[in-house]
Amino acid sequence: MSEVQFRKVHRATPLLRIWTLLLAVLAAFILNVNASAVAFVWGLINGEHTLALVPMLLTIGGVLLAGVLIWGLTKIWWNAVGFRITAEEVQLKRGVVSKDLRTARFDRIQAVDLVESFIARIFRLAEVRVETAGGSDSAINIGFLKKHEAEALKRELLDASQYPSRTPAQGLREEEAVEDDVDKQFLVPKIPVQRTIASTLLSLTTIVAVLGAIIFFFTPLGISAALPFLVGIVPPVWNLIDKSWQFNAELHDDRLNVSYGLANRRKQAIPLERIHAVKLKQPLLWRLVGWWTVTVTVVGYGDTTQGGTSKILPVGSKELALKVLEAVSPLSREDIATAADPARISQPNYAPPEAARFLTPVDRTRQGVTLIGAQPHAVVLHEGRFVPRMAVIETSHIQELTLKHGPIQRTLGLSTVVLDLVAGPVSMSASDLGAADGKELLDILRRRQLPALESTPLEQNSLD
Template identity: 30%
Template structure:
């Protein structure tokens, strides 16, 4: 049973077309306290400066209390103005969840009416900022497939209400059949624990990450500057940089703290955060691409980081990209466990060996095809690491020597394909193969392939993607699937490279 049912709360009931709801009445306070504090800080600082410069005893008795009185008037006016504005914002914000759509109406002067199809929802987050946690409130945010431009938010709801609303949206998106005896009622799906990261590993990963590499470079540059100038005072110029580095450490640690992975019929659930907690749900089949990366310092501990492209998240530049992180730091076994949640069928009989070879194996291990020897002239370090392999369900692309990465793209999630070739690559008989995914941190790319291998992969991957899209048409993962028979993919013999093909700049194919 779900947590809400155990607490004795009623399951969420979807609405009819005449029923509307409002967010919690405390929402204006949760959203507006930052503005009030900013006004108090600005005018309070000015008043204190005036006191210390002129003193409380300066002037006559009529003007003696002016700074404090002025501050009180300004702060009071700010509280009233912001309070009225946020109250009206709350008063004119309504939402409705039916079996097919989510509606949100908002705006005071400029009214806005938004509607999203439930079956197009890509992911749902339940976030609790620090102040909202004190009131037991949460923000519900769900994405549709447009790169994050139409993210819809409900700020703020009671935590139990947000969970039940999330359950209703995910159940309808999954195609759960409506019970005729209890129409519209949905209970939150239970979840099963998969793994949790210890605080020590989160802290260790932060101090062995790219931020430490930057800090070492700054320290080295500062020491060189002191030795060259002979003036230790130049170190003062590096203080803002070190403050920024410290803030980056703090954000990485607090953002990934208490990271837990669970699985439910709704999809993969991620829980993380120290001050602001977030419960993130990614429904099955919504992951467009997966990227596994490893930095040079993490190699000492055997740690990897897993990112995902999800339609709706976009590049996720906020919160150090935590919303696109499927696993902030994990061993190879943990990486494989997480991949098994989103890719139940890897398309090979020995997935551990194949994915392990993609991350750290020899150049041509487990069927990976790497760059030819001619690529060493323009890529002397990683030409043997640039490789690809296609399984029955996904395409694997790997690259990098110092910073290693492996990208995995399901065939049915292929958006388009591209081949690129510049003048120098044309002279060496090389080509770059790019598989286009939705907007996100992962850009699947195979550098410096031979022209013959590039053309062959281009044709074969186009056939695989078209076949997979016909087979995996059903977006409602809990509904009865309609599966068409798969058409066999015949190997395509690579044609002989012509002079025109050698001069190709780019050729693409979309789906």
């Protein structure tokens, strides 16, 4: 059988990688040329200058030569980049002077995203991002490709990672054959633009930005002092809008497909088995309208997803948040009804004692740990009075357990049990429990059922 050949990315890829630099150079050139051109034309009108063809032709020739050089140099980079899909993995090669080959086995792929940056959308191109079990730094970015080619590659990789026994081509043909007959279940309908804008306006980040702008612009501090503040505060506000703009999520088999974005459109495909922890949160001002947000920790995404999102519900009603929780967590509808109301804690197995009021006087009665099942298969943590938060995790997904006693806690007879999870936005700690309760909870969770370890053989890969 002949070896699978590397496929090429789109020829414009090198230029799109450095488009901001090219745009800055072009803007500076146009600005200078325009200023010189206006002065020259004005001189011709006043008779101060005569028409000189040689400098004009030299300028035009220099621009054309620079364009040819850039195109030629980027072709060298383009020729060194390629990707291929074998029977067991996806490979990406790159590098002109030093060669680099990155691989991701199908059984190690955590998620596959389709990313359409602002500049790529203009040319109808897209990038495929493959998240692996090695964390955020191990992601493989394949791009840029024509949009329909990127979508086909995404389907091919998703099918191969879900059914590693089949070849990618077989899986792709089968998925395309049934694609029209699949009844996609929309978990989160498209979020209205009005709700996105309203939720952003009601966020603490936006309020701080507005108050800061008012203080800086209407006080002697002036614009120069306000500029660093705005540079730091505007990106988070924009991030809130961009990652919830026309957000929608649908369930397809055992995979959650989310789509969102204003400037940068992104489509993420998250296998449900890769979701380890879920957190529901209600920001302070959202309590006025009853909105919640749902965040998840996905294996392989880490603390950052380079433009991706860990929120599978940016903003929505409590009923919708609980529907999402039921779909992606180990809790059943009955479990949620009896023990997982995010707004209040009903019957916790463990809660801070009276002595903890000195450490948590505000929300002591809102903190607690609820174990689901006789042999617990899930843990639910509640906390927060003014900003209610609830986190859920399957016990087999807990990586490590830590029992902590600070100096004040030891004096009051308290302890904290820290649930160490895979890297991600969700963290869980049972804070300020009684010392005996903390040790008992630790012993129970230590007896949790752990997943079987897998080993992956190492193989040699060739750059050819």
